[in-house]
Each structure stands twice: as structure tokens, then as C-alpha cells.
Amino acid sequence: MKKFLLTLIAIIVIAGGGLFWFVTHKPGSPFDGETASAAPADLVHRGEMVARQADCVACHSTPDSKPFSGGLEMGTPLGSIFATNISPDKQTGIGNYTLADFDRAVRHGVTPDGKRLYPAMPYPSYVKMTDDDIRALYAFMMNGVQPQNVPNKPSGIEWPMNMRWPLALWNAVFVPSGTYAAKPQQDEQWNRGAYLVQAAGHCGACHTPRSVTMNEKALDEGGTDFLAGALLDGWYAPSLRQDHNTGLARWSEDDIFAFLKNGRNKHAVVFGSMAEAYNNSTQFMTDDDLKAISHYLKSLPGDPARDGQPWAYVAATSATGNAGKPGAQTYAAKCGFCHGTDGRGKNEWIPPLAGAASSLISHSESQVNVTLNGSARVVTADIPDAYRMPSFREQLSDRQIADVISYVRSSWGNHGGPVTPEDVKALREHTDPASSNPIVLQMR
Amino acid sequence: MQLQINNKTHEVDADGDTPLLWVIRDNLGMTGTKYGCGLAQCGACSVLVDGEIVRSCVTPLDSVIGRSVTTIEAIETDPVGKAVVAAWVNHQVPQCGYCQSGQVMAATALLKQTPNPTEDDIAAAMVNLCRCGTYNFIKTAVNEVAGRKEASL
Known part of the structure; x- marks a missing residue:
């Protein structure tokens, strides 16, 4: 009996010690032991492009802060966390980090002290980045960015939920290991696109649905949930797969390229979180990279069962009686001058509501949010576009917004389903109007 | 590109996404059409395109190629527009006047499409903003063109 107890204690001690080691150990890096060396200008320049691809600045800067000095507040169900200072300041930033x-x-x-980051930092995607890209990114962050002495803000998450070590176990289960492995059966362009989408681009952070354990349900094209559309932070990021209604099936590769390059095409204009991703990230990528992304996205099959009855345009006639519906008058007075009484928008400048993914997906959040709050200015090559979606939160009641969106979602063949005033009220209370200032976060 | 404005062909050097309003005012010097909000919210920039009311501040140039644009400068060449302006003068509708060219365009578009509008039709179509609050005068003037006598205020 005594022997049994001793064995049990020994097992517990060893297991506990092993666990302690596992949750605090620092994983190896191919750069371990490498000493600092001067970074050539072209490496710094390449790293700047990687930083744009990874959109580091989107979280680690705010419109009011110096580049990379941190500060973006991210709400979680447990409390707010704040993106940290990643400028090369030795006291408050990452100035002492080795490669x-x-x-x-x-x-x-x-x-460096073995603490686990919250996966709000998209390392489950960045883990796929190549050693070369990491080296270049480091060269840029250390040499291209100005040090900013700005202390990090403490997180609002309280004990015991603020203990970080369990994340090591989460990582072990949900984070892939190793950099992106090229698929030899696919061509070079496809692999480049897959790499950018899955690794630095971290498109899935918004566009892939998450499990109850908060991990993305799929991290590459091997899973049908990959980039299948997800709700995050008051915006529904639509499917990027070949779904006819809610995805990219009706978009050509050129359409996707134009969307990422110019922020617009005849199907849609960037809005919500994508307007920021466009302003700060995709517009800076090279044409070849954007074409690769477009090529790769076109290879992801859709799911008709999830996507529903394929949309086709239905013209409003006096017989179908659009005019009598609730919301029709608000549409005519507030929406139709831009989006057209026929719902078809104006070329690539003002997006159609007829057939828009946001008019066809059952999640109404994006349409409610953009109507309440408007959208950020789309800034292309330093020039803000002439047309932007204004905020209607002060002009229209919850009922009026619900009616007009329900009108949009049931006209011109749209079948997204109705919206209630309660839906509008819920979003109104925890969202803010978009700034009318053109905002492109600077990195230098 | 070529634009048809007030029955004249204008050669304009501008990008396709330029708002029609900017071209009308800045390139062609026709300043009767006003810039109000720039967001299709107020209606001061209203013009007619093929007889339909549009807000020129959100009308990209390339969407009006091959179509006929009418601005306040030529509204009296249209018989309905002429009647609307006469009613506007008769009832002394404008106060400061800034929104009024847009109001005249909106009224003309309504009365061309619906010669005998109901009060509801008028309320639904005349949604341009007027900070002086001339709405009652506007309604009276539109009613007069529609053939309905209403006591002037």
C-alpha cells in the first residue's frame, strides 16, 4: 500500500513537473543562437512589405498613436485586452528582442519570458510564415520603425481567467506546427496565394468560423469551413469560397484582384473591418501577390446546401409592389439616390444591394452596422474616394432601420430575411459611428 | 469624355468616378446647382438625368454618359419646369435660397412623372432639406402646378 502511494505521488510529481515545464517552456527557433547583424536596406524594405501583408499596424497602432506603439482595445467576453507596443523601444517595446x-x-x-500571448495575436496563422519572411519582418521592425516609449496598458481580464499558461495547452491542440508546405500538385501562383491567405494575410481570423473553443474550424483548404464566413465584432465577414450567394462564385479572378487593389469592383466596395484591411494592408501588396490570392480563392469550392437558392435579379414591377412595403419610402429618400431605385448601385463606384452577399446571408449584422454607423473612407494611393456610406444612427429609428433593411433584403430577388428593431437596438448600443476622416495607418 | 447637359454637348476632361456635381460647377462653371452635404442627404445638388431626379454629388460621371442631364440653368426650357419656377415666384418660396434650385428640380421631376400628385406623393417626393423651413411654401407651390388651389401662407 505504502509502495503504491509512493508510486502515485511520484507519478503526480513527474506529470506536474512535466506540465509545468510544458506550459512555461520556450519553443525552439531556427534563429536560436544567431547574433545580431546589420540589416541591409533591401531586407528592411522587404520586411516592410511583409508587415503590410500581415497588417501588424492594424492592431498595434491606432489613428491617434505613433506607429506600432500599441493601444488598440479588443473586447473579449472576459474583459478588454490591448495590443502592445511593438516598436523597437528597449524599455516599453521589443527593442531587446533577438531575432x-x-x-x-x-x-x-x-x-521572451515564456509567457503565452492571447491568440488575438494571429500566431496560429503566422506560424506558417517562412523563415525568410520572419527575418525580413524583424529587420523592418528593428530598423524601419521608430522606438516609441509608450507603456503597455494592463489587460482588463481578471484572475483566474488572466492566467496565460493554459494557452500552451490550447496551442498544443489547435495551432498547426511548421511553416507553409507547398502543395506540389498545385502551380506556383496557387501556392503563393495559399501562403499569403493562410499565413501573413490571416484572412481566416475574420472569415473562418470558430468553434466553441475559439479556434478557427479550419486553417487551410483541407476543411470545408475554411473561409466559409463568420461573425466577428459586429461584422459578418462573408464566405471567400465559391458560394453563389454569399461567397465569390460570381466574382472573376480580375474582380477579386480589383477589390483588393482598388477597394471596389462592380459587385462590392470594401466596408466595415474590410475597409481597414484594405486601407492598411491589401492595397500595398504587389499586383502579382494580389493575383495569386485571387487565383487561390477561386479554387475553394462552395457549398450549395449552406448557400441556399441561387440569387437572380428580379426587377421590381408595379405588380410586385415594392412601393407599398414598409421601408420603401425610407429607401427612396435615404438610400436610392446612391444605391439606385433598382438596387444596382453605380458601376464600381457605389455598390449594388441587389445580390450583395450582405443582402443574402441570414446574418444581418453587417447591413445593420453599416447603416447605423456608415463606413470608413476608402483611401487608395493616398486619395480618399468621393463616395462614402454615411451614418444614419442619428437620423433613423431602430424601427425605420429595421424596415428599410428588411425592404432591401426582400427586394430584387434578395432573400436574406427580415430584420427586427431589437436587432438594430442591440448593435446600436455597442457600436460607434465610423470616422469620416480618411485613415491609413502609417508604419514609419 | 462627352456629356449632354442642357441640350449641349460638353467635352470634359475628368475621371469616370468624378461626381457629376464637381464637373457641372468646377469644370463647366454652372453654379446654380449647389453643393450641400456631398452625401446625397440634403438634395441641394439635385439635377435631372433623362427626366429622373438624381443627386449629382453621388452620381459618377461615367454613369451619365449618353444620357441627358438638365440643371437649374435650363429648367425653364421644360414646360413643367417653367410652370414650377412660375409657381415658386408667385408664392415667393425661397428664403435664403441655397436649397431652392434642388427643390425646383425635385418638384419638376415629381410633376413630370405624376402630373396630379396626391399630398402623400408630394410628401414622399419632396424630401430635400431646407434649413429655412420653407416646406409649407414648397407644398403650396407644388399644389398650384398640380392644379390645386391652396391658401398661400
Whole structure:
């Protein structure tokens, strides 16, 4: 009996010690032991492009802060967390990070003192970035960015939920290991697109649905949930798969390219979170990279069962009686001058509501949100566009917004389903109007 | 590109996404059409395109190629427009006047499409904003063109 107890205690101690080691250990880096060396200008320049691809600035800067000095508040169900200062300041930033430290933080979510980052930092995607890209990114962050002495804000998450070590176990289960492995059966352009979408681009962080354990349900084209559309932070990020209604089936590769390059095409204009992703990230990518992304996205099959009855335009006639519906008058007075009484928008400048993914997906959040709050200015090559969606939260009641969106979602063949005033009220209370200032976050 | 405005062909050097309003005012110097909000909210920039009311501040140039644009400068060449302006003068509708060219365009578009509008039709179509609050005068003037006598205020 005594022997049994001793064995049990020994097992517990060993298992506990093993667990302690596992949740605090620092993963290895291919850069371990490498000493700092001067970064050539072209490496810094390449790193700047990687930083745009990864859109680091979107979270680690705010419109009012110096580049990369941190500060963006991210609400979680447990409390707010704040993006940290990643400028090369030695006291408050990452100025003391070696390349290996930097690699561990970006690709594995582990700080130099062994603490685990919250996966709000998209390391489950960045883990796929190549060693070359990490080296270039480090060169840019250390040499292209000005140090900013700005202390990090403490997170609002309280004990015991603020303990980070369980994340090591989460990582072990949900985070893939290793960099992107090219698929030899696919061509070079497809693989480049897959790499950008899955790794630095971290498109799935918004566009892939998450499980109850908060991990993305799929991290590459192997899963049918990959980029299948998801609700995040008051916006529904639509499917990027070949879904006729809610995805990209009606978009050509050129259409996707134009959307990422110019922020617009004849199907849609960037809005909500995508307007920021466009302003700060996709517009800076090279044409070849954007074409690769477009090529790759066109290879992801849709799911007719999820997507529903294929949309086709139905013209409003006096017989179908659009005019009598609730919301029709609000549409005519507030929406129709831009989006057209026929719902078809104006060329690529003002997006159609007829057949828009947001008019066809059962999630109404994006349409409610953009009507309440308007959208950010789309800024292309430093020039803000002439047309923007204004905020209607002060002009229209919850009932009026519900009616007009229900009108849009049931006209011209749309079948997204009705919206209630309660839906509008819920979003009104925890969203803010978009700034009318043109905002492109600067990195230098 | 070529634009048909007030029955004249204008050669304009501008990008396809330029708002029609900017071209009318800045390139062609026709300043009767006003810039109000720039967001299709107020109606001060209203013009007619093929007889339909549009807000020129949100009308990209390339959407009116091959179509006929009418601005306040030529509204009296249209018989309905002429009647609307006469009623506007008769009832002394404008106060400061800034929104009024847009109001005249909106009224003309309504009365061309619906010669005998009901009060509801008028309320539904005359949605341009007027900070002086001349709405009652506007309604009276539109009613007069529609053939309904209403006591002037």
C-alpha cells in the first residue's frame, strides 16, 4: 500500500513537473543562437512589405498613436485586452528582442519570458510564415520603425481567467506546427496565394468560423469551413469560397484582384473591418501577390446546401409592389439616390444591394452596422474616394432601420430575411459611428 | 469624355468616378446647382438625368454618359419646369435660397412623372432639406402646378 502511494505521488510529481515545464517552456527557433547583424536596406524594405501583408499596424497602432506603439482595445467576453507596443523601444517595446525572441512571439505566441500571448495575436496563422519572411519582418521592425516609449496598458481580464499558461495547452491542440508546405500538385501562383491567405494575410481570423473553443474550424483548404464566413465584432465577414450567394462564385479572378487593389469592383466596395484591411494592408501588396490570392480563392469550392437558392435579379414591377412595403419610402429618400431605385448601385463606384452577399446571408449584422454607423473612407494611393456610406444612427429609428433593411433584403430577388428593431437596438448600443476622416495607418 | 447637359454637348476632361456635381460647377462653371452635404442627404445638388431626379454629388460621371442631364440653368426650357419656377415666384418660396434650385428640380421631376400628385406623393417626393423651413411654401407651390388651389401662407 505504502509502495503504491509512493508510486502515485511520484507519478503526480513527474506529470506536474512535466506540465509545468510544458506550459512555461520556450519553443525552439531556427534563429536560436544567431547574433545580431546589420540589416541591409533591401531586407528592411522587404520586411516592410511583409508587415503590410500581415497588417501588424492594424492592431498595434491606432489613428491617434505613433506607429506600432500599441493601444488598440479588443473586447473579449472576459474583459478588454490591448495590443502592445511593438516598436523597437528597449524599455516599453521589443527593442531587446533577438531575432529568435521575435520569431517565438510572432509564430508561436510566446514572449521572451515564456509567457503565452492571447491568440488575438494571429500566431496560429503566422506560424506558417517562412523563415525568410520572419527575418525580413524583424529587420523592418528593428530598423524601419521608430522606438516609441509608450507603456503597455494592463489587460482588463481578471484572475483566474488572466492566467496565460493554459494557452500552451490550447496551442498544443489547435495551432498547426511548421511553416507553409507547398502543395506540389498545385502551380506556383496557387501556392503563393495559399501562403499569403493562410499565413501573413490571416484572412481566416475574420472569415473562418470558430468553434466553441475559439479556434478557427479550419486553417487551410483541407476543411470545408475554411473561409466559409463568420461573425466577428459586429461584422459578418462573408464566405471567400465559391458560394453563389454569399461567397465569390460570381466574382472573376480580375474582380477579386480589383477589390483588393482598388477597394471596389462592380459587385462590392470594401466596408466595415474590410475597409481597414484594405486601407492598411491589401492595397500595398504587389499586383502579382494580389493575383495569386485571387487565383487561390477561386479554387475553394462552395457549398450549395449552406448557400441556399441561387440569387437572380428580379426587377421590381408595379405588380410586385415594392412601393407599398414598409421601408420603401425610407429607401427612396435615404438610400436610392446612391444605391439606385433598382438596387444596382453605380458601376464600381457605389455598390449594388441587389445580390450583395450582405443582402443574402441570414446574418444581418453587417447591413445593420453599416447603416447605423456608415463606413470608413476608402483611401487608395493616398486619395480618399468621393463616395462614402454615411451614418444614419442619428437620423433613423431602430424601427425605420429595421424596415428599410428588411425592404432591401426582400427586394430584387434578395432573400436574406427580415430584420427586427431589437436587432438594430442591440448593435446600436455597442457600436460607434465610423470616422469620416480618411485613415491609413502609417508604419514609419 | 462627352456629356449632354442642357441640350449641349460638353467635352470634359475628368475621371469616370468624378461626381457629376464637381464637373457641372468646377469644370463647366454652372453654379446654380449647389453643393450641400456631398452625401446625397440634403438634395441641394439635385439635377435631372433623362427626366429622373438624381443627386449629382453621388452620381459618377461615367454613369451619365449618353444620357441627358438638365440643371437649374435650363429648367425653364421644360414646360413643367417653367410652370414650377412660375409657381415658386408667385408664392415667393425661397428664403435664403441655397436649397431652392434642388427643390425646383425635385418638384419638376415629381410633376413630370405624376402630373396630379396626391399630398402623400408630394410628401414622399419632396424630401430635400431646407434649413429655412420653407416646406409649407414648397407644398403650396407644388399644389398650384398640380392644379390645386391652396391658401398661400
